[in-house]
Amino acid sequence: MKNKLQIIKNMGVGWTLFRTKYEIEKKLGLIERKFKPIQIDNSEFIRKLKLKNVHDEESFSSFFKDNLTPFFFRPKEVIELKNILAEIRKEKNNDILKLADDICQNKFLYFSKWSVTFKEIDWHLNPVKQKKAPSNKHWINIPDLGKDFGDIKFIWELSRFPFVYALVRAYAVTGDSKYVRKFWELFESWVENNPLETGVNYKCGQEMSLRLMAWIFGLYAFLEHPETTPKRITTILKMIYYHTDHIDRHFEFALKSVRNNHTISEAAGMYTVGLLFPFFDKSKKWKEKGKKYLELEGLRQIYVDGSYLQHSMNYQRLVVQDYTWVLQLAKLNNDEFSEELRERVKKCVLFLYNNQDEYTGRLPNYGMNDGALIHPLASNDYLDYRPQLNAAWYVLTGNRLYERGLHDENLLWLCGVESLGVPLNAPKRGSKEYSIGGYYTIRSQNSHGFIRCTSYKDRPYQADMLHFDLWWKGYNVLADAGTYSYNTEQKWQSYFNGTSSHNTVMIDNKDQMEKASRFIWLNWTKSKTLCFKQIGNINVFEGEHYGYLPLIHRRAVLNIEDNWIVIDDIFGDFGETNHNASLHWLIGTNEIETVSDDSWRLPVEKENLYIRVFCQSDFSKEIYRGSDNPIQGWQSLYYGEKKPVPQLKLSFNIKEKARIITAISLNLSDIDYHNKTDVLEVKGQRFVLQDIGSNSIFKFN
Numbered sequence: 001m002k003n004k005l006q007i008i009k010n011m012g013v014g015w016t017l018f019r020t021k022y023e024i025e026k027k028l029g030l031i032e033r034k035f036k037p038i039q040i041d042n043s044e045f046i047r048k049l050k051l052k053n054v055h056d057e058e059s060f061s062s063f064f065k066d067n068l069t070p071f072f073f074r075p076k077e078v079i080e081l082k083n084i085l086a087e088i089r090k091e092k093n094n095d096i097l098k099l100a101d102d103i104c105q106n107k108f109l110y111f112s113k114w115s116v117t118f119k120e121i122d123w124h125l126n127p128v129k130q131k132k133a134p135s136n137k138h139w140i141n142i143p144d145l146g147k148d149f150g151d152i153k154f155i156w157e158l159s160r161f162p163f164v165y166a167l168v169r170a171y172a173v174t175g176d177s178k179y180v181r182k183f184w185e186l187f188e189s190w191v192e193n194n195p196l197e198t199g200v201n202y203k204c205g206q207e208m209s210l211r212l213m214a215w216i217f218g219l220y221a222f223l224e225h226p227e228t229t230p231k232r233i234t235t236i237l238k239m240i241y242y243h244t245d246h247i248d249r250h251f252e253f254a255l256k257s258v259r260n261n262h263t264i265s266e267a268a269g270m271y272t273v274g275l276l277f278p279f280f281d282k283s284k285k286w287k288e289k290g291k292k293y294l295e296l297e298g299l300r301q302i303y304v305d306g307s308y309l310q311h312s313m314n315y316q317r318l319v320v321q322d323y324t325w326v327l328q329l330a331k332l333n334n335d336e337f338s339e340e341l342r343e344r345v346k347k348c349v350l351f352l353y354n355n356q357d358e359y360t361g362r363l364p365n366y367g368m369n370d371g372a373l374i375h376p377l378a379s380n381d382y383l384d385y386r387p388q389l390n391a392a393w394y395v396l397t398g399n400r401l402y403e404r405g406l407h408d409e410n411l412l413w414l415c416g417v418e419s420l421g422v423p424l425n426a427p428k429r430g431s432k433e434y435s436i437g438g439y440y441t442i443r444s445q446n447s448h449g450f451i452r453c454t455s456y457k458d459r460p461y462q463a464d465m466l467h468f469d470l471w472w473k474g475y476n477v478l479a480d481a482g483t484y485s486y487n488t489e490q491k492w493q494s495y496f497n498g499t500s501s502h503n504t505v506m507i508d509n510k511d512q513m514e515k516a517s518r519f520i521w522l523n524w525t526k527s528k529t530l531c532f533k534q535i536g537n538i539n540v541f542e543g544e545h546y547g548y549l550p551l552i553h554r555r556a557v558l559n560i561e562d563n564w565i566v567i568d569d570i571f572g573d574f575g576e577t578n579h580n581a582s583l584h585w586l587i588g589t590n591e592i593e594t595v596s597d598d599s600w601r602l603p604v605e606k607e608n609l610y611i612r613v614f615c616q617s618d619f620s621k622e623i624y625r626g627s628d629n630p631i632q633g634w635q636s637l638y639y640g641e642k643k644p645v646p647q648l649k650l651s652f653n654i655k656e657k658a659r660i661i662t663a664i665s666l667n668l669s670d671i672d673y674h675n676k677t678d679v680l681e682v683k684g685q686r687f688v689l690q691d692i693g694s695n696s697i698f699k700f701n
Contacts, residue, residue, distance in 0.1 A: 003516055003522060006516070006522045006523065007516060007520060007522070010459070010520075010522070010524060011459070011520075014256065015256065015257065015259070018252075018256040018257055019257055022253065022257065026140055031140045032138050032140050032141070034249065035138070035139070035140070035197045035202075035246065035249070035250070036197065037138065037195060037196055037197040037198050038196050038197070038242075039195070039196070040196075040238070040242075042057055042231065042234045042235060042238060043056070045234065045237075045238040045241070046060050046234065048281070049279060049280065049281060050281070051063060051279055057230040057231050057233075057234045058230045060230065060233070060234050060237075061229075061230035061233045061234065062230075063279070064233060064237065064279075065223065067279065068223075069275065069276045069277070069278065069333060070332040070333055071216075071220045071276065071329070071332070072217075072220075072328065072329075072332070072413060072414050072415070072416070073220065073221075073413070073416065075220055075221065075222075075223040075224045076224055078168065078171065078172050078221050079171070079172060079175050081172045081173075081412070081417075082172060082173050082175075084412065084417060084420075085169070085172055085173055085409065085412070086173065088406065088408050088409050088412065089379055089406065089409065090406075092379040092406060093173065095379050096166060096169050096170055096173070096379055097170050097173065097174065099166045099170070100166045100167050100169070100170030100171075100179055101170075102115070103163045103166060103167060103182060104178055104179070104182045105117070106118040106119070106120075106121060108158060108163055109162075109163075109166075110127070110154070110157050110158075110371075110640065111157060111371030111382070111638050111639040111640055111641075112371065112373050112376065112381075112382035112638065113371075113382065113638035113639075113640075113641055114638070114640065114641055116158075121158075121186070121189050121193075122193075123135075123155075123158065123159055123189070123190055123193050123194060123199075123201065124155060124193070124199060124200060124201075125155065126149045126150045126151065126152075126154045126155050127154060128150060128151070128154050128640065129149065129150040129154075131148065131149045131150060132149060133146075133148075133149040133152070133155055133199065133200040134199070134200075135193065135194075135198070135199045136198065136199075137198065137199070138197060138198060139197060139198065139199060139200060139201075139202040139203045140203075142199070142200050142203065144203065145486070145487045145518060150487060151485050151486060151487035151488065151640070152200060152203070152487065153370060153371075153485075153486060153487075153639070153640075154640065155200055155201070156200070156201065156204065156207050157371075159190065159194075159201045159207065159211060160207060160210045160211055160214065160374075161186070161187075161190075161210075161211050161214035161215060161218075162214065162373070162374075162376055163186070164183060164214040164215070164217055164218040165214065165217065165375060165376050165377055166376070167179040167180075167182060167183050167218070168183075168217060168218060168221040168222075169377070169409075169413075171221065171222070172221075177225065177226075177227060180222045180225045180227045180228070181227050183218050183222060184222075184227055184228070184232055187215065187218075187232075187235075187236060188232075188235075191235065191239060196242055197246070202246065204262070205246070205247045205250050205251065205253070205254055205262065205265075205266040205269075206254070206261070206262040206265040206266055208243045208246060208247055208266075208269065209243075209247060209265045209266050209268060209269025209270075210265060210269075210374050211243065212240055212243050212244065212269050212272065212273065213268075213269065213272065213325065213374070213375070215236055215239070215240060216240065216272065216273075216276065217375075219233070219236055237277065240273055240277070241273075241277075241280055243269075244269060244270060244273040244274075244280075244282075244286055245282065247266050247269050247270055248270055248282070248285070248286060248289065251263075251266055251267075251270070251289075251293075254266050255293065255297075260301065260309065260310050260315070261301070261310060261315050261318050261319050261322075263293060263297045263301075264293075264294065264297050264298065264301065264319055264322050264323075265318070265322055265374075267289070267290045267291075267292075267293035267294045267297060268290065268294060268322045268323075268325060268326050269290070270286040270287070270289055270290030271286070271287055271290025271291050271294060271326050271329075272290070272325070272326065272329060273286055274286030274287025274288070274289075274290055275287050275329055275330070275333055275335065276329070290326075291335075291337070294323070294326060294337070294341070295337065295338055295341050298319075298323065298341050298344055298345060299340065299341060299344055301319065302319070302344045302345065302347070302348045303434075303436040303437050304344075304347070304436055305347065305351070305434040305435065305436040305437055306344075306347030306348050306349075306350055306351030306434065306437075307351050307434045307436060307437025307438075307439055308348065308351075308437070309458040310367065310368070310458075310461065311366075311367045311368075311437075311458075311460060311461060311462070312366065312367030312368045312369065312461065313352065313355070313363045313364060313365070313366050313367055313369070314367070314368075314369040314370070314371075314372060315367065315368065315369075315370075315372075316348065316351070316352060317352065317372075317385055317388055317389075318372045318374060319348065320345070320348060320349055320352065320388055320389065320392045321374050321375055321388050321392075322374070323345045323348075323392070324388070324391050324392040324395050324414065325375065325414070327342070327345070327395050327396070328395045328414055328415060331395070342396055345392070345396060346396045346397070349389055349392045349393055349396065350427065351434060351437075351439075352385060352389055353389055353393075353401060353426075353427070353429070354427075354429050354430070354432055354441060355439070355441055355450060356385060356386075356389070356429075357448075357471050357474055357476075358429065359473060359474025360383070360384060360474045361380065361383075361384035361385050361386040361407070362383045362384060362385070362476070363385055364450050364469040364476070364479075364480055365383075365476070365479060365480040365481070365482045365635075365637060366450070366452075366464075366467070366469065366480050367461060367462060368461045368462065368483050369482055369483045369636075369639065370483065370486065370639055371638060371639025371640065375388075375410070375414075377409060377410040377413045377414070378406060378407050378408075378409040378410040379406055379409065380406055380407055382638060383637060384407070386401075386402055386405070386407035387406075387407040387409070387410035387411075388410065389401055390402050390407050390408070390410065390411055391410045391411045391414050391415060394411055394415050394419050394422065395414075395415065397425065398422060399422055399423055399424065399425035400419075400422055400423070400424050400425070400426075401424075401425075401426045402424070402426065403424060404420075408420055429443055429448075430443050431443050431534060431539055433532045435529065437454065438452060438453050438454020438455075438527065438529075439451075439452060439454075440452075440453065440529070440532050440541050440543075440557075442539045442541065442557065442559045444539070444559055444561055444562050445561060445562055446472060446473050446562050447470065447471060447472045447473070447477075447562045447564070448470075448471050449468060449469065449470050449471070449557060449559060449564060450468070450469040450470075450471075451466065451467070451468050451469075451541050451543070451555070451557055452464060452465060452466060452467045452468075453465065453466060453527045453528075453529050453541075453543035453544075453545070453555075454525075454527055455524075455525070455526045455527050455528075456524040456525060459519075459520075459521075460513065460521050460524055460525065461497065461519070461521075462496075462497045462498070462502070463497065463498050463499045463502075463511040463512040463513045463521065463525070463547070464480075464499065464502040464504065464512075465504065465512050465525045465527055465545040465547060465553075466504045466505070466527075466543060466544075466545055466553060466555045467480065467502040467503050467504050468503045468504070468555070468557060468566055469503070470564060470664060472562075472604055472609060473604065473605070473607075475588065475589050475604050475605075476588035476589070477587070477588055477589055477602060477604065477609060477664070478503050478585055478586065478587070478588065478664075479503075479586050479587070479588030479635060479645075480501075480502065480503070480586070481495070481496055481501035481502070481586055481634060481635050481636065482496060482635055482636035482637055482642075483496055483497075483636055483639065484496045484634075484636035484639070484640070484641075484642050485639070485640055486518070486519075487518075491631050492631070492642075493518065494511075494515075494631070495631040495632075495634065496634075496636065497515075498511045498515075499511045499512050500582075500584060500630075500631075500632065501584070501586065501634070502584065502586075503584060503585055503586060504553075504555070504583075504584065505553050505555075505568050505570065505581055505582070505583050506581070506582045506583075506584065507548045507551060507553070507570070507579055507580070507581050507582075508548075508579055508580055509580065509582070510548070511547075512525050512545065512547030512548065513525055513547060523547075525545050525546070525547045526545065526546045526547075527543060527544065527545040527546070528543060528544055528545075529541075529542070529543045530542040530543055530544065530554075530695075530696055531543075531556075531696060531698070531700075533700070535700060537560055537561060538558070538559070538560055538685075539557075539558070539559040539560075540556065540557070540558050540559070540698055540700070541555075541556065541557045542554070542555070542556045542557075542696055542697055542698065543555060548572075549572070550572045550573035550575075551570055551571070551572040551573070551574070551579070552570070552571055552572045552693075553568065553569075553570055554568070554569040554570075554571070554697065555567065555568050555569075556569075556696075556697040556698060558680075558682070558687070558698070560682045560683060560685065561683070562665070562666065563663070563664070563665045563666075563670055563671060563682050563683060564663070564664040564665070565661060565662070565663050565664075565671060565680065565682065566661070566662040566663075566664075567659065567660075567661050567662075567689070567697050568583060568659070568660050568661075568662075569657070569658070569659050569692045569693070569697060570654060570657060570658045570659075570692075571657035571658075571692050571693035572657075572693075574654070574655055574656055574657075577655070578653055578654070578655045579653070579654050579655070580651060580652075580653055580654075581651070581652055581653075581654055581658065582649055582650065582651045582652075583649070583650045583651075583660055583662070584632075584647060584648070584649050584650075585611065585647065585648040585649075585650075585662070586633075586635065586645060586646075586647045587602060587645060587646040587647065587648065588635070588645065589602050589603070589604055590645055590646065591603050591646070592611075592623060592646040592648065594623075595610070595668070597621075598612055598613045598614070598615075599611065599612045599613075599668055600612075600623075600648065607666065608666070609664060609665070609666060610663075610664070610665055610666070610667065610668045611648070611662060611663070611664055612662075612663045612665075612668055612671065613650060613660065613661065613662055613663075614660070614661040614663070614673040614675070615650075615652065615658075615659070615660045615661070616658065616659055616660075616675060617652055617653075617654065617658060618652065619650050619651060619652035619660070620650070620651045620652070621648065621649070621650050621651075622648075622649045622651075623646055623647070623648055623649075624646070624647045624649060625644045625645065625646050625647070626643075626644025626645075632647050632649060633645060633646060633647040634647075657692040657693055658692070659689075659692050661673055661680070670682065670683050671683075678690075678691075
């Protein structure tokens with residue numbers, strides 16, 4: 001009961017009442033009756049629309065082609081892009097052809113990383129567990145997180161139809177009809193094996209919205225090809241209609257229960273269909289409803305400083321992709337969104353851009369990461385955010401963020417040939433505070449750091465307060481472990497979502513918050529930022545959190561040029577109890593070598609970085625790599641895949657206040673700490689540290 005009351009307090013009475021009502025309706029069978037499975041043939045669908053002089057598939061197809069609403073490209077333009085695409089892709093041109101050819105052989109890329117080959121497509125199979133979700137049950141009666149078929153996302157991924165974009169991109173270069181045939185073969189297979197409202201692929205409105213976008217992209221790209229027959233045009237428009245109708249009627253669940261990127265994606269789906277297919281009888285309603293919630297939810301979910309309420313870099317990119325899609329479609333069709341929304345999305349893009357590694361295009365692997373790349377329209381790696389941010393920046397400002405490169409293909413597909421010639425207008429990246437979201441970025445000449453410090457006002461997903469990410473010339477030296485899977489063994493859930501996988505302090509082997517369920521934490525962490533400033537060539541951050549009360553963890557990060565010092569203080573009411581504290585550093589460069597009892601070397605290209613630890617008390621140290629007992633030394637950069645990496649764990653027993661200092665530099669001699677006088681020396685500059693538990697660790701005039 002105490003936990004339930006805590007959930008109500010955190011999530012709000014409105015959320016609680018809606019979830020209660022929804023579960024009652026589910027048990028009474030009301031939702032199943034509301035979304036009653038139907039069978040409707042193409043003739044019935046055409047009659048339903050009541051279009052003048054349209055009475056069969058042939059006339060409906062002609063009507064659609066004659067009244068085509070502007071899209072990102074005209075169907076006839078697709079095969080005219082061959083030379084431009086070849087110039088953009090250059091040595092990567094064969095990559096997209098191989099990807100599309102693999103699809104033609106039923107070999108599909110999952111989560112932009114690992115492949116699955118089917119002898120015969122099974123839209124209900126989890127290829128990892130080789131178990132199927134029921135294909136003959138109403139979707140409401142199939143659990144999201146059931147043990148029978150494992151992680152539902154392994155089933156949903158294929159039904160998002162992300163492969164459509166690869167087939168279109170390959171067709172544009174080759175003009176080969178096999179890519180068009182494969183699109184229609186897969187579409188018809190899906191329709192045959194997924195009767196309306198039956199099976200897991202109708203469980204999530206966001207999944208349906210992303211499928212809609214892919215279908216529409218393929219329809220426009222292949223519209224003029226002979227394989228795109230009147231029957232196929234009618235069938236896909238029918239499925240688009242009933243998908244959107246489902247999204248509309250179930251939208252309240254996303255709006256009142258899920259309350260995150262799902263709402264934006266579903267609104268984007270409704271707006272897209274309402275805009276592009278005005279001859280549907282419900283299009284006006286869908287367009288207006290979609291637009292309304294794209295406005296409201298964008299301004300609610302994207303904080304004023306540009307950070308995002310889901311505390312996730314990849315989910316923030318997903319939202320950027322949604323808005324790039326709808327804002328560009330609106331522009332092409334002389335529709336407008338508010339300037340307030342556009343400015344908020346612009347800040348969202350700038351937040352990601354400023355936290356981006358300029359060498360690789362990557363961002364910290366921070367927050368929940370479900371592998372989503374909803375419009376894969378460039379050959380860049382999944383971890384590279386340049387294609388999506390570049391296109392968004394053009395849609396918002398008419399300029400580009402990056403010099404010409406592989407990422408331009410995404411821009412070309414969404415914004416046309418003319419977008420490739422616009423000038424570069426990229427803001428300068430720098431140290432910046434995002435106090436509303438609780439992110440602090442420090443940038444130096446060859447490196448940059450990222451610190452997290454906030455009191456949650458929206459649902460947290462990982463127990464990672466005061467996590468520190470460090471990047472050096474394109475290498476994620478101190479990294480975040482990632483997510484791995486939403487539905488896996490408890491031990492992996494605990495590691496990837498919990499404190500032990502993050503670069504922060506853990507006390508008594510407990511997470512900073514208490515876990516209530518798979519996606520719910522109790523006792524949301526409270527934190528306080530004490531200092532974030534720049535003084536000459538010195539950058540400093542100080543903050544603390546209260547997840548271990550009556551003990552407090554305070555962290556300072558000091559940066560001087562490319563020297564980094566992290567100071568962790570633990571203080572508070574220890575009582576008569578001895579505590580175990582551990583400091584974790586997940587090494588993203590995959591290599592670590594012991595130099596001495598308190599020093600380690602990290603080889604990075606032709607350079608060596610060094611980690612040195614200073615502590616006022618004895619500590620033990622252990623390097624784990626892919627350990628199962630305890631679970632330590634793992635990282636997941638792509639959903640569903642984990643790999644062993646080094647993780648340095650420093651442990652010490654404390655019964656009174658304690659301080660541990662971690663220094664990262666090119667030379668061991670550049671940083672030194674004098675324990676007796678509490679003086680820190682960094683390349684000749686001296687810093688007197690305050691007593692543990694004082695108002696601050698550093699004192700600056």
